[in-house]
Amino acid sequence: MLxxxxxxxxxxxxxMLGLFIILVFVAVSIYTVVTIPYxxxxxxxxxxxxxxGDNPRLAAxxxxxxxxxxxxxxxxxxxxxxxxxxxxxxxVDDNLWIDDTIYTFEFQYDEFPQDLAVTLEAEFETKAPYVxxxxxxxxxxxxxxxxxxxxxxxxxxxxxxxxxxxQRLRLPERRDIVEAIxxxxxxxxxxxxxxxxYQLRIEATLFEPESTITSKVVVYGKVHGxxxxxxxxxxxxxxxxxxxxxxxxxxxxxxxxxxxLTMIIAAIGVWFGGWVDSIIQRITEVNxxxxxxxxxxxxxxxxxxxxxxxxxxIIALSIFGAGIKTNRAIFLQVKALPYIEAAKAYGAxxxxxxxxxxxxxxxxxxxxxxxxxxxxxxxxxAALALLGLGDPxxxxxxxxxxxxxxxxxxxxxxxxxxxEPTFALMITGVAFAMLGFSLDRIFNxxxxxx
Amino acid sequence: MTEQAVxxxxxxxxxxGGVSTWKRVLRYTLVRSIMLLVTVVVGxxxxxxxxxxxxxxxxxxxxxxxxxxxxxxxxxxTFKALPPEARQKRIEEEVRRLERRYGLDKPFLVRSFVFLSxxxxxxxxxxxxxxxxxxxxxxxxxxxxxxxxxxxxxxTSSLIIFFLSLFISLHLSRNYGSLLDRIFVSLSxxxxxxxxxxxxFLIAIFAAWLKILPFGGMISTPPPETRWEYALDVAKxxxxxxxxxxxxxxxxxxxxxxxxxxxxxxxDYVEMAKAKGLPPRAIERRYILRPTLxxxxxxxxxxxxxxxLGQIIFETVFDxxxxxRTYYQAIQVFDTAVIVGITVIYAYLxxxxxxxxxxxxxxxxxxxxxxxxxxxx
Numbered sequence: 001m002l003x004x005x006x007x008x009x010x011x012x013x014x015x016m017l018g019l020f021i022i023l024v025f026v027a028v029s030i031y032t033v034v035t036i037p038y039x040x041x042x043x044x045x046x047x048x049x050x051x052x053g054d055n056p057r058l059a060a061x062x063x064x065x066x067x068x069x070x071x072x073x074x075x076x077x078x079x080x081x082x083x084x085x086x087x088x089x090x091x092v093d094d095n096l097w098i099d100d101t102i103y104t105f106e107f108q109y110d111e112f113p114q115d116l117a118v119t120l121e122a123e124f125e126t127k128a129p130y131v132x133x134x135x136x137x138x139x140x141x142x143x144x145x146x147x148x149x150x151x152x153x154x155x156x157x158x159x160x161x162x163x164x165x166x167q168r169l170r171l172p173e174r175r176d177i178v179e180a181i182x183x184x185x186x187x188x189x190x191x192x193x194x195x196x197x198y199q200l201r202i203e204a205t206l207f208e209p210e211s212t213i214t215s216k217v218v219v220y221g222k223v224h225g226x227x228x229x230x231x232x233x234x235x236x237x238x239x240x241x242x243x244x245x246x247x248x249x250x251x252x253x254x255x256x257x258x259x260x261l262t263m264i265i266a267a268i269g270v271w272f273g274g275w276v277d278s279i280i281q282r283i284t285e286v287n288x289x290x291x292x293x294x295x296x297x298x299x300x301x302x303x304x305x306x307x308x309x310x311x312x313x314i315i316a317l318s319i320f321g322a323g324i325k326t327n328r329a330i331f332l333q334v335k336a337l338p339y340i341e342a343a344k345a346y347g348a349x350x351x352x353x354x355x356x357x358x359x360x361x362x363x364x365x366x367x368x369x370x371x372x373x374x375x376x377x378x379x380x381x382a383a384l385a386l387l388g389l390g391d392p393x394x395x396x397x398x399x400x401x402x403x404x405x406x407x408x409x410x411x412x413x414x415x416x417x418x419x420e421p422t423f424a425l426m427i428t429g430v431a432f433a434m435l436g437f438s439l440d441r442i443f444n445x446x447x448x449x450x
Numbered sequence: 451m452t453e454q455a456v457x458x459x460x461x462x463x464x465x466x467g468g469v470s471t472w473k474r475v476l477r478y479t480l481v482r483s484i485m486l487l488v489t490v491v492v493g494x495x496x497x498x499x500x501x502x503x504x505x506x507x508x509x510x511x512x513x514x515x516x517x518x519x520x521x522x523x524x525x526x527x528t529f530k531a532l533p534p535e536a537r538q539k540r541i542e543e544e545v546r547r548l549e550r551r552y553g554l555d556k557p558f559l560v561r562s563f564v565f566l567s568x569x570x571x572x573x574x575x576x577x578x579x580x581x582x583x584x585x586x587x588x589x590x591x592x593x594x595x596x597x598x599x600x601x602x603x604x605x606t607s608s609l610i611i612f613f614l615s616l617f618i619s620l621h622l623s624r625n626y627g628s629l630l631d632r633i634f635v636s637l638s639x640x641x642x643x644x645x646x647x648x649x650x651f652l653i654a655i656f657a658a659w660l661k662i663l664p665f666g667g668m669i670s671t672p673p674p675e676t677r678w679e680y681a682l683d684v685a686k687x688x689x690x691x692x693x694x695x696x697x698x699x700x701x702x703x704x705x706x707x708x709x710x711x712x713x714x715x716x717x718d719y720v721e722m723a724k725a726k727g728l729p730p731r732a733i734e735r736r737y738i739l740r741p742t743l744x745x746x747x748x749x750x751x752x753x754x755x756x757x758x759l760g761q762i763i764f765e766t767v768f769d770x771x772x773x774x775r776t777y778y779q780a781i782q783v784f785d786t787a788v789i790v791g792i793t794v795i796y797a798y799l800x801x802x803x804x805x806x807x808x809x810x811x812x813x814x815x816x817x818x819x820x821x822x823x824x825x826x827x
Contacts (some may be wrong), residue, residue: 176592289796405767433639
């Protein structure tokens with residue numbers, strides 16, 4: 001019967017489409033788990049500035065530029081060790097060395113960069129190197145961004161936080177410094193980007209013969225990767241990719257666990273009858289009174305938010321659901337069939353009859369409900385995450401939606417942040433539903449002629 | 451539960467052929483109501499246990515009392531002068547007094563049965579941490595205050611979805627295979643996503659992007675003055691929640707009802723009626739709707755009582771001041787009284803509905819006969 005189903009499913013375009021999407025998700029999941037292993041993704045996702053420091057904050061995905069008239073900038077990142085970066089080193093006298101680094105970069109975008117960061121790292125014994133940062137604009141104007149001594153060996157210099165630049169340029173109140181230094185006219189009411197070749201000169205003065213200085217320049221853009229970034233500069237593609245295996249395995253394990261256990265319990269109840277059956281019935285009725293979602297929330301609040309614990313709790317709460325009643329009705333018919341009578345006659349044991357005669361008989365009828373059940377569990381996981389009860393360490397689709405909502409993604413217009421995970425959830429859900437509906441029509445002959 | 455009612459009554463006549471009908475009805479009603487009551491008691495007791503995490507919440511409460519007492523003594527200048535031992539003694543006394551006041555001096559097992567009996571007698575007691583908007587700590591008042599918004603929103607949308615899907619599906623089953631029919635069938639997988647999910651989409655489109663409808667809540671702040679404007683404002687806040695629910699529930703509702711009606715309209719007696727030349731309306735009313743009435747009533751009743759719990763996530767997404775959100779807030783502040791209160795009312799409503807359904811079944815479906823002597827079909 002199952003082989004026949006496969007032959008038949010090919011005639012249902014929606015089933016094939018659903019199956020195709022599911023297979024794509026499975027492939028993506030395998031790729032993700034292989035390239036970014038579990039331990040790595042946990043560290044990655046919880047890593048702070050050290051991991052994600054070079055990404056822009058709240059950057060849209062790169063493909064939004066295809067839909068925009070004014071192009072958003074990508075991030076430009078340069079190291080002093082890069083081959084195309086110019087270095088000038090020279091000794092002035094016994095205790096004075098000059099080490100200039102000159103970064104040259106093209107800026108041809110229609111919108112301003114988000115920020116400009118210079119990270120300086122120096123090695124020295126007692127006297128820290130002294131550094132001046134100067135921006136040479138395409139129109140030849142030089143803007144002194146700052147002067148500092150690299151105390152402690154490492155200094156990060158963010159242009160947006162340097163109020164001195166605003167004073168030096170005599171900017172009006174509350175004018176964005178980053179926009180001003182990249183604008184044709186820094187004081188203009190509506191600044192326009194000055195396109196062309198910029199130079200960033202880092203002029204270091206070293207006071208010791210062994211002293212060295214290295215630097216890194218990041219011109220933060222407003223787009224990043226294919227998925228964009230969140231408020232903590234994290235690349236959303238990591239979370240979106242990892243959401244796939246989490247959602248698929250969660251939905252699959254919950255649906256299979258619930259369906260199979262429900263089936264076994266219903267079969268045992270029907271076969272043994274009497275008090276076994278009536279206990280199962282009573283448990284089902286009590287379970288109907290129990291509020292399932294609140295119990296899950298209580299587990300999350302009182303005890304643990306771990307995804308695995310939630311998974312088991314969900315299965316435990318769903319086993320004695322409405323499925324018991326439907327399965328029971330089918331098993332009651334199966335029990336009366338002659339082949340069961342025959343099995344009993346030649347002395348098959350009770351458990352043998354339950355597991356090898358009754359259950360295989362109804363497997364085709366439960367496959368559609370199993371497939372249709374998967375999306376509901378996937379969405380349940382997302383729903384728990386939306387209540388702030390998502391897994392504490394793993395990035396999941398639901399958790400991105402929650403973080404986006406909490407951080408006002410919709411109010412501030414960061415639509416990509418909330419729409420990407422919702423689309424992923426939607427496509428997964430619809431794919432399983434399309435497959436499930438078609439399977440329902442194949443396995444339930446009564447629906448087939450309709 | 452309802453299916454079981456049918457099976458019981460189908461088996462019943464063989465066992466008790468001779469007793470008079472009334473006695474049978476009475477006995478059946480009694481047995482059934484006792485069974486339902488036991489179900490409710492067990493269900494509510496389990497909820498009490500879970501809401502207290504099997505006594506674990508009592509530990510949290512004790513720790514909270516101790517902490518707040520210690521804080522109070524530390525900040526009170528009159529106790530600063532006392533030597534440490536004397537102060538410690540005073541703290542212990544105060545902690546014991548408060549524990550006795552909240553009943554924490556008794557073991558949890560005893561407390562759990564006190565909770566149970568109070569809950570079952572609908573003596574819902576006082577909330578521990580939550581207050582109603584009017585400032586009361588009565589659980590009854592908290593629930594009563596949050597109930598109207600929930601009933602209003604989910605009652606409206608449930609009714610709309612129920613009748614809309616019923617009528618559309620009747621229409622589709624009549625015009626089976628038409629373009630509209632195919633559209634609905636192919637849209638049915640959309641129902642895989644729950645209501646809150648569409649809510650996020652709708653909020654993104656209509657509130658964040660187009661800025662024509664509110665993000666959430668039930669009324670603007672400050673609320674409009676005149677009654678007419680007030681109603682208009684609430685209606686505006688209702689559009690997105692109801693829209694989201696319809697998007698998620700309508701297509702699957704139409705699909706399953708349509709299939710259900712189609713199965714019934716392929717029965718032999720319907721073919722027979724057609725052959726006799728009865729008008730389609732009469733066939734629909736007498737031969738299709740009549741036998742499916744019990745199912746329709748059941749799903750209507752279950753849809754109505756599911757309104758009670760509201761939807762925790764849905765109300766959270768829309769910031770709707772209803773029961774669901776209250777439930778969630780209660781869990782977050784360990785307010786067992788509110789959790790159990792809402793649950794016990796739901797359990798009672800469910801039990802009463804199931805009980806009534808059994809009786810209604812007997813009225814509308816001649817095959818279901820509460821232990822009666824008439825032959826079952």
